[in-house]
Amino acid sequence: MLKAEHIRKTYNAGKKVALDDFSIHVPKASIYGLLGPNGAGKTSFIRIINQITQADSGEIRINGQPLNPDHIKDIGYMPEERGLYKNMTVGDQLLYFGELKGMKKNDALQEAKKWFDKLHIDQWWKKKLSELSKGMAQKIQFVVTVLHRPHLLILDEPFSGFDPVNANLIKDQIIDLKNNGTTIILSTHRMESVEEMCDYVALINNSKKIIDGRVFDVREKFKKNIFGITLSDVDHSKLESFQSRYEVFNLANENNLLSFDLRNEADQNHILLDLVNVGKVRSFDEKIPSMNEVFINAVSNNS
Amino acid sequence: MNHIFLITKREFLTQVKKKSFIILTLLAPLLLIGFGSVIGLMFKANESHSIIEVVDKNGLFKNHLKSTDQLKYVFVPTADEKAKMNTLKNNESLDGILILPELQNGNYEQLLSNTRLVINNKIGFDTKQKIVTDINEVIKKEKIKKLGIAENQLDNLDKGFTLKTINVSENNKEDSDLAFGVKSVLSMLLMYVTFMFIIIYGVRVMRSVLEEKNNRVVEIIISSVKPFELMMGKILGVTLVALTQFVVWITMSVIGALVLNTGFSSIPKNMPGGNEAMMSKFDILQMGTQISHSLLELNFPLIIFVFIIFFLLGYIFYSSIYAAIGSAVDNETETQQFTLFAVLPLMVGMYGSFTFMNNPDGPLGFWLSIIPFTSPVAMIARIPYGVPAWQIALSIVLLLGTTIFMIFLAGKIYRVGILMYGNKATLKEIWKWIRG
Numbered sequence: 001m002l003k004a005e006h007i008r009k010t011y012n013a014g015k016k017v018a019l020d021d022f023s024i025h026v027p028k029a030s031i032y033g034l035l036g037p038n039g040a041g042k043t044s045f046i047r048i049i050n051q052i053t054q055a056d057s058g059e060i061r062i063n064g065q066p067l068n069p070d071h072i073k074d075i076g077y078m079p080e081e082r083g084l085y086k087n088m089t090v091g092d093q094l095l096y097f098g099e100l101k102g103m104k105k106n107d108a109l110q111e112a113k114k115w116f117d118k119l120h121i122d123q124w125w126k127k128k129l130s131e132l133s134k135g136m137a138q139k140i141q142f143v144v145t146v147l148h149r150p151h152l153l154i155l156d157e158p159f160s161g162f163d164p165v166n167a168n169l170i171k172d173q174i175i176d177l178k179n180n181g182t183t184i185i186l187s188t189h190r191m192e193s194v195e196e197m198c199d200y201v202a203l204i205n206n207s208k209k210i211i212d213g214r215v216f217d218v219r220e221k222f223k224k225n226i227f228g229i230t231l232s233d234v235d236h237s238k239l240e241s242f243q244s245r246y247e248v249f250n251l252a253n254e255n256n257l258l259s260f261d262l263r264n265e266a267d268q269n270h271i272l273l274d275l276v277n278v279g280k281v282r283s284f285d286e287k288i289p290s291m292n293e294v295f296i297n298a299v300s301n302n303s
Numbered sequence: 304m305n306h307i308f309l310i311t312k313r314e315f316l317t318q319v320k321k322k323s324f325i326i327l328t329l330l331a332p333l334l335l336i337g338f339g340s341v342i343g344l345m346f347k348a349n350e351s352h353s354i355i356e357v358v359d360k361n362g363l364f365k366n367h368l369k370s371t372d373q374l375k376y377v378f379v380p381t382a383d384e385k386a387k388m389n390t391l392k393n394n395e396s397l398d399g400i401l402i403l404p405e406l407q408n409g410n411y412e413q414l415l416s417n418t419r420l421v422i423n424n425k426i427g428f429d430t431k432q433k434i435v436t437d438i439n440e441v442i443k444k445e446k447i448k449k450l451g452i453a454e455n456q457l458d459n460l461d462k463g464f465t466l467k468t469i470n471v472s473e474n475n476k477e478d479s480d481l482a483f484g485v486k487s488v489l490s491m492l493l494m495y496v497t498f499m500f501i502i503i504y505g506v507r508v509m510r511s512v513l514e515e516k517n518n519r520v521v522e523i524i525i526s527s528v529k530p531f532e533l534m535m536g537k538i539l540g541v542t543l544v545a546l547t548q549f550v551v552w553i554t555m556s557v558i559g560a561l562v563l564n565t566g567f568s569s570i571p572k573n574m575p576g577g578n579e580a581m582m583s584k585f586d587i588l589q590m591g592t593q594i595s596h597s598l599l600e601l602n603f604p605l606i607i608f609v610f611i612i613f614f615l616l617g618y619i620f621y622s623s624i625y626a627a628i629g630s631a632v633d634n635e636t637e638t639q640q641f642t643l644f645a646v647l648p649l650m651v652g653m654y655g656s657f658t659f660m661n662n663p664d665g666p667l668g669f670w671l672s673i674i675p676f677t678s679p680v681a682m683i684a685r686i687p688y689g690v691p692a693w694q695i696a697l698s699i700v701l702l703l704g705t706t707i708f709m710i711f712l713a714g715k716i717y718r719v720g721i722l723m724y725g726n727k728a729t730l731k732e733i734w735k736w737i738r739g
Contacts, residue, residue, distance in 0.1 A: 082522065097527070
């Protein structure tokens with residue numbers, strides 16, 4: 001769907017590099033996470049796709065076509081710094097933004113009503129934004145972003161400022177949109193908030209892409225073959241011989257439950273067979289790194 | 304183009320629908336009239352009405368000291384002097400007693416130096432001056448009479464005249480003082496209207512830009528439209544708001560004038576000046592016809608054309624500066640140091656224009672009405688007096704060019720400025736945005 005190749009963007013006449021040789025490929029109908037700390041270059045990249053600024057060099061293609069003003073209509077953008085007109089009614093506001101995106105007035109009206117039904121907010125149509133609570137305004141903000149049925153949805157820090165209830169509601173809508181064929185790019189520095197939604201991620205740090213790919217693959221790549229184990233009714237003499245054969249650490253004994261971590265490259269089934277002799281196995285799971293951990297590892301590997 | 308239209312429409316509708324706009328538009332003329340009446344009343348309330356009793360020991364002044372609305376002379380018999388003096392202190396209806404001593408050996412100087420005004424409270428400076436002038440006038444006439452000149456001969460000496468000026472470049476038209484006065488009033492009026500509108504509505508453009516920035520709505524909009532379209536839509540929207548207000552006010556004044564028209568002839572009677580009582584109704588009517596005559600003699604199509612051109616170009620020129628200012632700062636208090644750049648040139652133009660009354664075609668008038676920063680107000684101030692066509696053309700070309708350049712410049716500042724949150728730009732940074 002979207003292909004960015006070797007994007008470079010600098011500010012202050014080249015003194016500050018925002019993006020350096022940045023390339024990603026966002027497949028159609030997927031949720032793509034751009035993850036990285038503040039100032040990594042995420043917003044710069046997003047503004048380039050939205051044609052608010054231009055890249056110094058490199059190329060972006062959407063469905064094979066070089067990025068051009070016609071694409072604007074096909075993009076729904078929710079910036080990090082967002083808001084709406086306080087003195088306008090919700091209805092007028094939606095029609096205005098719809099028309100700015102090239103919709104016919106009637107079409108915008110129909111689509112807005114549809115969303116209002118979906119989010120159960122149809123009684124707000126005639127209210128001014130200043131009369132709505134923050135949570136309500138956030139829903140309107142989302143409707144503004146998706147009203148013109150964009151094929152590409154770009155959400156910059158989508159859940160910042162959202163309360164958990166609204167955040168979940170919007171998450172469900174985003175997943176719905178993906179299932180209906182919309183491609184979604186999420187950008188955030190709070191990696192834990194989106195990692196379970198994303199199909200693909202790209203990690204950005206200091207204007208460079210560190211790693212990208214399917215979420216599963218990225219995590220697999222950084223897993224360290226560590227297993228977390230909990231046992232009860234432990235036979236302590238057997239435990240000693242077990243410890244001599246495996247690398248065991250983080251031992252903790254609480255409420256007659258023994259828990260520890262174990263690093264092993266060999267077959268998990270062998271470990272399990274050995275464990276059965278030590279005590280009753282309460283839990284056994286492989287420790288897959290969170291995106292945060294992946295990021296920290298990737299950054300330290302890179303530098 | 305469609306985007307600019309949508310933005311203009313939104314800007315216009317939201318501003319016009321605001322309660323404050325409706326109230327201000329409807330009430331401003333009433334407020335203005337009310338304010339004017341209050342000031343008028345204040346002047347009237349402060350006018351003193353003094354009653355002075357006069358003890359005239361010669362009978363020289365009787366029938367010559369003339370009472371007016373503000374100062375009333377009451378002649379009392381000389382015999383009552385003592386009794387009057389005794390009661391003066393407690394007499395609130397009386398302001399003072401003027402004692403004019405006897406004339407001895409025709410020595411008027413001695414009479415004057417012995418004249419006394421006894422008062423029971425403070426007396427206004429104006430009233431005192433008036434008494435002095437009145438006495439002097441009587442003495443002067445007496446002295447002249449002594450010289451053997453008859454009163455009507457005397458009146459003959461005092462006759463003034465008006466110098467008739469004929470302008471060869473305007474079909475040998477007579478250029479009377481009255482016509483010049485009419486032009487001056489028209490010139491000041493048009494200039495002041497332009498000045499006020501540019502400032503009031505320029506600031507409105509700035510506020511509107513700031514509002515979008517503060518609402519954080521701006522990035523959403525410019526992901527759909529170009530920053531330049533947003534800026535132009537805003538300026539045009541506010542222009543329409545200004546024109547709407549203009550039309551409402553003109554309609555209201557016309558209706559007001561029609562309603563008040565019946566009472567028109569009574570208005571000049573209240574004019575201050577002293578001798579209005581002498582002015583007959585005929586004079587007023589004649590003056591009215593002369594004013595309308597001089598008005599009709601003006602080249603109105605040209606004046607209207609120049610007014611519209613300079614008003615709109617000047618307004619767009621300054622609005623784009625205001626839009627750029629709005630985009631470069633974060634809140635209204637920060638705008639102050641920058642708005643100086645937009646207000647100062649206009650002020651120079653306006654105060655400079657006051658000198659046009661003396662010499663509309665002088666070098667100051669020429670340069671102020673040619674330089675684009677001041678020409679919107681200065682050319683409008685000059686136009687009723689008549690301006691050579693080449694100067695108008697040159698000024699329009701320069702103003703148009705600078706306006707386009709200013710929009711371009713403002714667009715560059717605006718494009719970067721609206722996405723800068725949280726820090727006020729310095730002039731150095733703005734210069735970087737313009738170059739970048």
